[in-house]
């Protein structure tokens with residue numbers, strides 16, 4: 215999937231929304247930066263009520279996201295990094311996390327910003343992590359997506 219075709223997205227005003235950021239701990243340099251990017255977006259949107267919860271790995275993102283969605287949060291931001299290794303483990307963790315997060319979102323009606331990086335190698339992940347030399351900031355983008363979706367849902 216290439217990034218070409220991505221729209222220019224403005225960070226909305228979202229005062230009053232409650233947001234849970236759920237982040238895995240694997241690849242801490244990258245996940246910490248994704249968390250920082252998501253918090254930057256929340257601050258720019260005027261969100262004052264947010265909580266960051268860390269889970270061990272990306273496989274655990276869906277269950278924590280489910281609890282957040284059931285606990286009254288208006289939006290969830292899920293952040294993690296999975297790097298391909300020599301075994302099929304990569305596919306299982308990526309598929310479980312991705313499908314699990316989508317299920318949480320469609321079964322609870324609470325939007326989940328998808329900030330799970332699924333990369334072949336470290337440089338690909340670093341390039342998307344929102345670090346000073348990164349080209350992209352997927353933590354920021356995932357928070358934007360969660361906020362915009364929550365506001366869109368409210369308007370329906």
Ligand code: DLZ
Pocket residue numbers: 238239240241270271272273274294295296297303307
């Ligand atoms: C086991 C594992 C491996 C090999 N790689 C990653 C990874 O690259 N990124 C990640 O977020 N988690 C990884 N994990 C941990 C699993 O997500 C999970 O935490 C463990 O299997 C325990 O349930």
